[in-house]
Amino acid sequence: MAKIIAGVATSHIPAVGAALDLGKTEEAYWKPVFRGYEKAKSWFKEVQPDAIILIYNDHASAFSLEMIPTFAIGCADQFKPADEGWGARPVPIVNGYPELAWHISQSVILDEFDITIINKMDVDHGLTVPLSLMFGQPEAWPCKVIPIAVNVVQYPPPTGNRCYQFGHAIRRAVESFSEDKKIVIMGTGGMSHQLQGPRAGFINSEFDRNFLDKLTQDPESLSKISHLTYVTEAGSEGIELVMWLIMRGALNESVKEIHRHYHVPASNTAVGHIILENV
Ligand code: DHB
Numbered sequence: 001m002a003k004i005i006a007g008v009a010t011s012h013i014p015a016v017g018a019a020l021d022l023g024k025t026e027e028a029y030w031k032p033v034f035r036g037y038e039k040a041k042s043w044f045k046e047v048q049p050d051a052i053i054l055i056y057n058d059h060a061s062a063f064s065l066e067m068i069p070t071f072a073i074g075c076a077d078q079f080k081p082a083d084e085g086w087g088a089r090p091v092p093i094v095n096g097y098p099e100l101a102w103h104i105s106q107s108v109i110l111d112e113f114d115i116t117i118i119n120k121m122d123v124d125h126g127l128t129v130p131l132s133l134m135f136g137q138p139e140a141w142p143c144k145v146i147p148i149a150v151n152v153v154q155y156p157p158p159t160g161n162r163c164y165q166f167g168h169a170i171r172r173a174v175e176s177f178s179e180d181k182k183i184v185i186m187g188t189g190g191m192s193h194q195l196q197g198p199r200a201g202f203i204n205s206e207f208d209r210n211f212l213d214k215l216t217q218d219p220e221s222l223s224k225i226s227h228l229t230y231v232t233e234a235g236s237e238g239i240e241l242v243m244w245l246i247m248r249g250a251l252n253e254s255v256k257e258i259h260r261h262y263h264v265p266a267s268n269t270a271v272g273h274i275i276l277e278n279v
């Protein structure tokens with residue numbers, strides 16, 4: 001059967017993608033940000049998963065106010081990097097995994113998580129920046145990717161608890177796929193940040209560090225954080241952290257923390273990154 005062997009979380013700051021694409025990773029501002037991802041690069045080389053299930057959010061690139069799926073899964077063969085207004089990022093096309101994606105769709109829908117099925121979709125910085133952080137600048141991404149998009153842009157986003165439970169359903173789905181495949185699940189976005197209004201630039205490191213601690217040790221408690229708490233404590237875009245709970249919900253109760261990176265600032269955001277292996 002297929003198995004989720006580990007989960008990885010990371011911020012998806014678009015300026016990080018620009019820094020990489022423009023060759024600025026060695027500059028003083030960016031160096032400490034990228035240094036924290038060296039471990040992920042060597043870890044992925046060692047682990048060599050067959051596929052990544054990548055939980056991310058679209059930022060009005062593929063979707064818009066005309067269409068707002070709460071949860072959506074990409075079942076296509078390929079996903080093109082999106083043009084977010086300044087041309088598509090110069091990164092490889094993302095190869096999907098239609099067989100497993102359709103299997104997950106069927107499994108989670110029959111498990112009462114009514115996910116939207118997407119057969120054509122471009123993917124924005126929410127998905128491509130995490131891949132760049134994990135793999136650098138290869139000619140082709142080293143494994144298949146199943147994008148799962150979550151609405152954290154337009155109120156109301158799903159609750160943290162719903163996301164955590166959805167993670168459990170994804171795990172059941174993967175474990176009922178008959179082929180022996182090694183899967184890594186990624187949760188992206190976060191950590192605390194606010195891009196708008198009088199509190200723009202708001203960062204709460206205490207909230208972030210506690211979130212990282214609990215993600216490993218007590219994810220159930222994180223699943224109870226309300227939308228209002230995310231906004232007040234983690235900033236209006238801190239709500240992206242619910243996507244980390246999908247990743248965590250797909251892992252065992254007991255996990256081993258392999259690596260952690262936390263750095264402020266990068267653009268308007270606290271950079272957070274963690275690798276958790278199932279034990
Ligand atoms: C920034 C962070 C995000 O998550 C995003 O989607 C856009 C911008 C930022 O910090 O600049």
Ligand code: FE
Nearest residue numbers: 012059189240
């Ligand atoms: Fe974002």
